[in-house]
Amino acid sequence: MADIAVLLKQVPDTNAKIMVSGGRVDESAVNKWSMSPFDEYALEAALVQGGSITAITCGPARAKKMLTDAAAVGATDLMHIVVDDLSALDSNQIATILAAAVEKSGASVVFCGKQAADTNAGSTGPGVAEMMGAGCVTMVSELTGDSSGFMALRPSSTGMERVNVSAPCVIAFDKMGTELRRPNVKGIMMAKKKAVETLTVSDLGVDIGSASVSLDNQSPPAEKPAGQKFEGAENVATVVTKLRDEAKVI
Amino acid sequence: MVTVIAEISGNSLHPVTAQLVGAAGGNATVLCPGGIGAAEAAAIAGVAKVISVEGDCFSDFDGGAWASALGTVAEGRILAASTATGREIAARMGAAKGVAVVQDVTSIDGNSVTRPIYSGKAMETLTVADDSILTLRPNTFSAAGDGGSAEVSTVNQSADVATSVKEAIAKASERLDVADADVVISGGRGMGSIENFSHLEAIADQLGAAVGASRAVVDEWGMSHSIQVGQTGKTVNPSLYIAVGISGAIQHLAGMRSSKYIVAINKDADAPIFGVADYGIVATWEEALPALADALSNL
Ligand SMILES: Cc1cc2nc3c(=O)[nH]c(=O)nc-3n(C[C@H](O)[C@H](O)[C@H](O)COP(=O)(O)OP(=O)(O)OC[C@H]3O[C@@H](n4cnc5c(N)ncnc54)[C@H](O)[C@@H]3O)c2cc1C
Ligand SMILES: Nc1ncnc2c1ncn2[C@@H]1O[C@H](COP(=O)(O)O)[C@@H](O)[C@H]1O
Numbered sequence: 221m222a223d224i225a226v227l228l229k230q231v232p233d234t235n236a237k238i239m240v241s242g243g244r245v246d247e248s249a250v251n252k253w254s255m256s257p258f259d260e261y262a263l264e265a266a267l268v269q270g271g272s273i274t275a276i277t278c279g280p281a282r283a284k285k286m287l288t289d290a291a292a293v294g295a296t297d298l299m300h301i302v303v304d305d306l307s308a309l310d311s312n313q314i315a316t317i318l319a320a321a322v323e324k325s326g327a328s329v330v331f332c333g334k335q336a337a338d339t340n341a342g343s344t345g346p347g348v349a350e351m352m353g354a355g356c357v358t359m360v361s362e363l364t365g366d367s368s369g370f371m372a373l374r375p376s377s378t379g380m381e382r383v384n385v386s387a388p389c390v391i392a393f394d395k396m397g398t399e400l401r402r403p404n405v406k407g408i409m410m411a412k413k414k415a416v417e418t419l420t421v422s423d424l425g426v427d428i429g430s431a432s433v434s435l436d437n438q439s440p441p442a443e444k445p446a447g448q449k450f451e452g453a454e455n456v457a458t459v460v461t462k463l464r465d466e467a468k469v470i
Numbered sequence: 471m472v473t474v475i476a477e478i479s480g481n482s483l484h485p486v487t488a489q490l491v492g493a494a495g496g497n498a499t500v501l502c503p504g505g506i507g508a509a510e511a512a513a514i515a516g517v518a519k520v521i522s523v524e525g526d527c528f529s530d531f532d533g534g535a536w537a538s539a540l541g542t543v544a545e546g547r548i549l550a551a552s553t554a555t556g557r558e559i560a561a562r563m564g565a566a567k568g569v570a571v572v573q574d575v576t577s578i579d580g581n582s583v584t585r586p587i588y589s590g591k592a593m594e595t596l597t598v599a600d601d602s603i604l605t606l607r608p609n610t611f612s613a614a615g616d617g618g619s620a621e622v623s624t625v626n627q628s629a630d631v632a633t634s635v636k637e638a639i640a641k642a643s644e645r646l647d648v649a650d651a652d653v654v655i656s657g658g659r660g661m662g663s664i665e666n667f668s669h670l671e672a673i674a675d676q677l678g679a680a681v682g683a684s685r686a687v688v689d690e691w692g693m694s695h696s697i698q699v700g701q702t703g704k705t706v707n708p709s710l711y712i713a714v715g716i717s718g719a720i721q722h723l724a725g726m727r728s729s730k731y732i733v734a735i736n737k738d739a740d741a742p743i744f745g746v747a748d749y750g751i752v753a754t755w756e757e758a759l760p761a762l763a764d765a766l767s768n769l
Contacts, residue, residue, distance in 0.1 A: 238591040310570035350565035355632025449750035453757035460765035
């Protein structure tokens with residue numbers, strides 16, 4: 221059984237309102253932080269594999285709680301790379317940090333989300349794979365086998381396909397058909413006592429250089445003009461006419 | 471100097487490629503993985519050069535190998551489509567070349583690019599270097615027309631693959647993909663049962679639309695996840711999105727709020743979906759869908 225590293229990012233809960241003030245998303249206005257949804261599936265897939273599972277996150281102090289949540293369902297080791305402002309890092313800097321953390325964990329198999337719920341990027345899994353010189357399969361919704369030969373189900377332009385990959389590898393998960401496990405009381409108690417290895421980027425001994433992308437401004441999405449609302453199915457024909465004549469979409 | 475990585479679909483060029491060329495603003499070099507779609511790419515206006523990159527690694531998709539082989543000829547600013555494969559190629563090429571990647575860009579103004587974040591709950595504007603790797607959201611940039619006659623050259627370049635495709639599973643239905651369609655009609659729990667989706671399919675056939683679904687329906691009635699729209703499903707960007715019996719939870723809106731026009735059919739006048747609808751119809755689907763079928767056939 222190969223050791224697995226799971227990359228987990230803490231993001232605003234998908235139900236949380238995103239407020240912007242002074243050209244930046246106001247993190248202090250986020251009422252709930254959660255594990256990014258696809259990362260939950262990555263963690264679940266690792267738990268199914270079993271063995272040693274290092275949960276790794278890179279982020280500010282608040283992210284530590286998410287590692288404890290991961291321990292409560294069964295992650296065996298916890299690693300927190302403390303970075304206060306992730307939005308100042310570009311895609312290669314974050315991949316460099318996480319690849320170094322994976323190396324430190326000793327894992328040759330990495331599970332992560334297909335994209336984080338804040339960046340929506342999907343750069344990190346393949347980026348870490350490149351730095352590890354490893355194979356990568358993304359958008360995976362089903363996984364069988366083990367590190368000597370995983371079989372991963374992913375979409376293709378003609379449907380779906382099963383792809384074979386073995387360690388070293390990175391697998392980036394989509395939503396899966398499986399239920400996510402919930403922690404039980406014993407798990408929660410044990411997790412509270414679990415040590416978190418807390419490191420800085422320089423502790424990892426990597427040089428991340430300077431960012432080549434800079435953030436200028438964040439803003440709320442453009443307001444849509446208020447729509448027209450009609451009571452009753454007898455207005456369907458009117459709407460269809462408007463779709464043709466006003467909106468010109470049919 | 472702008473390099474466009476052609477998006478391919480099966481054995482031909484995906485239409486988003488012309489949008490990438492449009493965004494490049496002329497004088498683009500288009501790289502065709504495995505040589506697929508090279509002749510079609512050469513006929514797009516604004517393409518200066520097409521390079522067919524040919525090698526064994528292109529027989530199946532392997533992001534690392536494709537990025538490595540294409541990366542030997544990709545230079546300057548590199549544009550790819552913000553699709554599953556486009557994103558993976560861009561991410562690996564960026565990591566290999568040490569060039570930062572910005573995914574899912576919706577507008578470009580010189581070195582200033584804009585993209586949605588938090589699933590469309592906010593936007594951000596970034597300054598990128600001249601040489602940067604960007605993936606562009608499909609259906610947001612206007613496509614370059616045809617009438618080009620670029621010269622096509624071939625580069626033989628393969629790379630080591632780390633993955634192998636063992637089984638291809640054909641699509642369960644011949645229906646359009648929600649992510650590609652110009653019109654999408656989606657149903658939610660309000661449809662009552664999976665069988666009632668046949669009413670949506672009939673309208674979809676009239677409109678040439680794809681059929682989508684809310685997560686409630688996918689999880690509870692076992693519909694295919696490939697048609698789920700939203701935070702943990704697909705992001706769609708059609709000209710027209712019709713939501714039927716969908717309440718409009720924030721995670722559903724995350725996947726469809728950028729549609730050009732939104733029609734909502736819901737029996738509850740207070741359903742949040744009406745907050746994003748251009749045209750809202752307060753009615754049951756049992757009444758509204760037959761009326762819709764009639765109105766469409768009378769057009
Ligand atoms: C992390 C996370 C990720 C999620 N990702 C997604 C996602 O990707 N996509 C997604 O859709 N959801 C997602 N959800 C779920 C989301 O929160 C909602 O639960 C879901 O969208 C509700 O689906 P629905 O609108 O079909 O059902 P409901 O909320 O139950 O709404 C049904 C609607 O149908 C109406 N209705 C009932 N009968 C009729 C009738 N006869 N005619 C007309 N209207 C009728 C009702 O008035 C109601 O508004 C996610 C949730 C979480 C926590
Ligand atoms: N700061 C981070 N800490 C831990 N994992 C991360 C971090 N950023 C990204 N990831 C992982 O990479 C995936 C894709 O992220 P992204 O490239 O930002 O869309 C996420 O779902 C996580 O699994």
